Amino acid sequence: MTNTIPDTHVEMPRPQVAERRLRAPSGLLALLVVLVLFVAGVALVATVPDAGVVAGVLLLALGVLGLKGLIMVAPGEARVVQLFGRYRGTIREDGLRWVNPLARKRPISTRIRNLETEQAKVNDADGSPIEVAAVVVWQVEDTAKALFEVDNFTAFVAIQCETAVRHVAGSYPYDSQDERKLSLRDNADEITAKLSAEIAARVTSAGVKVIESRITRLSYAPEIAQVMLQRQQAGAVVAARSRIVDGAVGMVEQALGRLAEDGIVDLDEERKAAMVSNLLVVLCGDRGAQPVVNSGSLYQ
Numbered sequence: 001m002t003n004t005i006p007d008t009h010v011e012m013p014r015p016q017v018a019e020r021r022l023r024a025p026s027g028l029l030a031l032l033v034v035l036v037l038f039v040a041g042v043a044l045v046a047t048v049p050d051a052g053v054v055a056g057v058l059l060l061a062l063g064v065l066g067l068k069g070l071i072m073v074a075p076g077e078a079r080v081v082q083l084f085g086r087y088r089g090t091i092r093e094d095g096l097r098w099v100n101p102l103a104r105k106r107p108i109s110t111r112i113r114n115l116e117t118e119q120a121k122v123n124d125a126d127g128s129p130i131e132v133a134a135v136v137v138w139q140v141e142d143t144a145k146a147l148f149e150v151d152n153f154t155a156f157v158a159i160q161c162e163t164a165v166r167h168v169a170g171s172y173p174y175d176s177q178d179e180r181k182l183s184l185r186d187n188a189d190e191i192t193a194k195l196s197a198e199i200a201a202r203v204t205s206a207g208v209k210v211i212e213s214r215i216t217r218l219s220y221a222p223e224i225a226q227v228m229l230q231r232q233q234a235g236a237v238v239a240a241r242s243r244i245v246d247g248a249v250g251m252v253e254q255a256l257g258r259l260a261e262d263g264i265v266d267l268d269e270e271r272k273a274a275m276v277s278n279l280l281v282v283l284c285g286d287r288g289a290q291p292v293v294n295s296g297s298l299y300q
Helices: 027-047 051-068 143-148 153-171 188-206 222-262 269-284
Strands: 070-073 077-083 086-091 095-098 104-109 113-116 120-123 129-140 208-220
Touching: 027 051, 027 070, 027 095, 051 070, 070 077, 077 143, 086 143, 104 143, 113 153, 120 153, 129 153, 129 188, 143 188, 153 188, 153 208, 188 208
Parallel strands: none
Antiparallel strands: 070 095, 077 086, 077 104, 113 129, 120 129, 129 208
16 A cells, blocks of 8 residues: 555644642541541530630631541542642542642543544545544543643543544545555554544643544445445446456466367367357356257367
8 A cells, every 4th residue: 555644733732731740648637637626626615615715616617627628539530739720730649638728629530431423424535425433532641731721621522533533534535446545444444543643633732642543433425325335336246257357367278278288189279269268158157157069060
């Protein structure tokens, strides 16, 4: 195959932020401190009048504030921490953690996700309408880019995947009679590589990693499906007949060579022509030959 997959070049804005890890301390010690503050505050309010009430309320307020700093991070999840609007870091360690109570802690899933694009109707490189859909396996790789570079990274990924599918499907013909040219039907691996590369180029700025993409549906549009099926059938018949003729010519050539080599019969040019004609009819016919017994000679 002489032609190659063209390079994917998608101009996307340069990211303004990148993920950095935030080492948050374990929340078990903080939880213990919060419980002590609550117990001390309740005890002061209940046992010491006046000044004790004020101190007890203050301890309870500190306990509530400390409680707001506790977060639970599940496996396959991360927490993006912002303090007064500024990005402070991302917590990826699972378990109970404690951060500044005044910080905003936004959860984001880092699990592997599947996206199945809607069935799209596009024109291939030959102008024929086709229907195509794909499945894309992706994962959030940079949580900061996912949250701060785009408004909604899941919707962004869905739209970019559909755009890439439409672009790739329109760049190649559904099928090609020339084996040197790529086609959507006959070169699935090359087309899949092209699709994965283009999707990755489109979603990298959003902190998303494309693991795999695969075309799941590929067919002609209903209005031309019957005509294209007839064309494919005709092409298959022509290819089969061509192979049969090539084989028959080889067998005739071999038969004539063996007859001449072994000296079984001496054939002049006219008899050779008749023999070639008969053998080709027998070998290339789509029905069984009917034998005819010739009681005379070739010239009668």
